[in-house]
Amino acid sequence: MSCFVSTFQAPLGRRQALAWTLWGSLALAAPMAQAAEPDAEQLLRAADQARGGGFTGLIWEVQAHNSGSQAEDQPDQRLRIKATAQASLAEVLEPQSSKGSRLLQVERNMWLSKPGLKKPVAISPRQRLTGQAAIGDIAATNYAQDYQARYLRQEDVGDEPCHVLELSANSRQTTYDRITYWISVRRGVAVQADFLSLSGKKLKSAQFEYGNSLSVGGKTLLFVSRMAIADALSDARTTLVYSRIRAQALASSEFDVGNLQ
Numbered sequence: 001m002s003c004f005v006s007t008f009q010a011p012l013g014r015r016q017a018l019a020w021t022l023w024g025s026l027a028l029a030a031p032m033a034q035a036a037e038p039d040a041e042q043l044l045r046a047a048d049q050a051r052g053g054g055f056t057g058l059i060w061e062v063q064a065h066n067s068g069s070q071a072e073d074q075p076d077q078r079l080r081i082k083a084t085a086q087a088s089l090a091e092v093l094e095p096q097s098s099k100g101s102r103l104l105q106v107e108r109n110m111w112l113s114k115p116g117l118k119k120p121v122a123i124s125p126r127q128r129l130t131g132q133a134a135i136g137d138i139a140a141t142n143y144a145q146d147y148q149a150r151y152l153r154q155e156d157v158g159d160e161p162c163h164v165l166e167l168s169a170n171s172r173q174t175t176y177d178r179i180t181y182w183i184s185v186r187r188g189v190a191v192q193a194d195f196l197s198l199s200g201k202k203l204k205s206a207q208f209e210y211g212n213s214l215s216v217g218g219k220t221l222l223f224v225s226r227m228a229i230a231d232a233l234s235d236a237r238t239t240l241v242y243s244r245i246r247a248q249a250l251a252s253s254e255f256d257v258g259n260l261q
Helices: 002-035 040-049
Strands: 058-067 077-083 087-094 102-106 109-113 121-123 128-130 147-157 160-169 178-184 190-196 202-209 212-216 219-223 226-231 237-247
Touching: 040 147, 040 160, 040 178, 058 128, 147 178, 160 190, 212 237
Parallel strands: none
Antiparallel strands: 058 077, 058 237, 077 087, 087 102, 102 109, 109 121, 147 160, 160 178, 178 190, 190 202, 202 226, 212 219, 226 237
């Protein structure tokens, strides 16, 4: 009997060892698979930079042009933007009828000042600037602060592989409630966005181009050159063209609402 038991236990021991080895491999593979998913917040912070977010001081100009069947009575606008990591100031340069109007954004608060107003008026970044562009669209982008990001998947936009993120607003003081955001795997910049209502209804979409560059700290970074915003239900379209980008130290007093008169 002892001889029978001895010959039976040997293969059982080998099977147990194999099972433990397989279990250990699976246990190690699980965290490795989880670690392979990109960090959505890190992707978002990097993409913000190419749209003016996170810098200590930047200046650029943006030209807004509307097209579509109802765009005839909407003149082009040109604005100068000054931005820091937490604030931005937009001044209207054209058309003449709006020249001198200024839009100040500090964190999630925004004010409008224009000739004839006795004091600045608090406004929402969701208010329309012109055509399909909201006021928040022309301010420095700080999605990493304003939205909670969740990684969805990877897919191509045209022939460019992209990370796809779902962004959910942290408050009602953001430009949009929800955004589906496509970020280039290779370049680290946003190439496409769908702007959604709280219920998930698509309101607008946007395409981005990066023909500009910016030198900061010895590095050359891509910077947005064009943002085309299209209405989801009509042929209305607004194109924002960015130019004259430069890094420059900016005084904090420029972003003081008390100096907005």
